Amino acid sequence: MTALEFDGVRVRLGRGRRAVDAVGGVDLTVPAGTAVGLVGESGCGKSTLARAAVGLVPLAAGRITPTSGVQLVFQDPYSSLDPRMTVGAAVAEAVPGRGGGDVARLLDLVGLEAEHATRLPRHLSGGQRQRVAIARALAARPAVMIADEITSSLDVSVQGMVLNLIRDLQRELGLTMLFISHNLAVVRYVSDHVAVMNRGRIVESGPVDDVLTDPRDPYTRALLDAVPRLR
Secondary structure (H helix, E strand, O other), X not given: OEEEEEEEEEEEEOOHHHOEEEEEEEEEEEEOOOEEEEEOOOOOOHHHHHHHHOOOOOOOEEEEEOOOOEEEEOOOXXXXXXXXXXXXXXXXXXXXXXXXXXXXXXXXXXXXXXHHHHOOHHXXXXXXXXXXXXXXXXXXXXXXXXXXXXXXXXXXXXXXXXXXXXXXXXXXXXXXXEEEEOOHHHHHHHOOEEEEEEOOXXXXXXXXXXXXXXXXXXXXXXXXXXXXXXX
């Protein structure tokens, strides 16, 4: 069963002669209950595709289904939360019907104490803010959660904890997830399947171990060759 599908998706950014295809005809399927990794260098169109999935940028062509029930967790936890709103209010706002009864449960689910509900974002660390952002996304009971480079702005010591949380939530809750990263090691750790994106197009996709063990596309091989190795 397919939970999220991109069919010939094209996104143009800019106007007139300066307009460029940031996403150029992407076909991608995210099966229900799986984590699909989307990997590629910065500027290849990954985040633009994520924003198109939640309606933040218009499509020039193609189709994305479903058009609702998709929640996006942004890269920067410092700007994705309203600085004037307490953690509890931010999470409760996303609960269907605007009920706040599930806030403590959702905070517990992402490893935060109930007392965090009374705090403002400025009183939290970067890792804690990203956990709140994840709880807020889960509060909406999404059909699909898109995680867009959610560890790249965090300290290295915190990244592993957030990745463990995401992997555990995906497996325990059966979440459907599109996990976006430029880091192949991170994608391999979190994902069941992987799609490799280059210059706005998917150049290779398949089960994560197959693609990253025996890549067919030269770009995928180049990404793998760039991964630091212990000597």
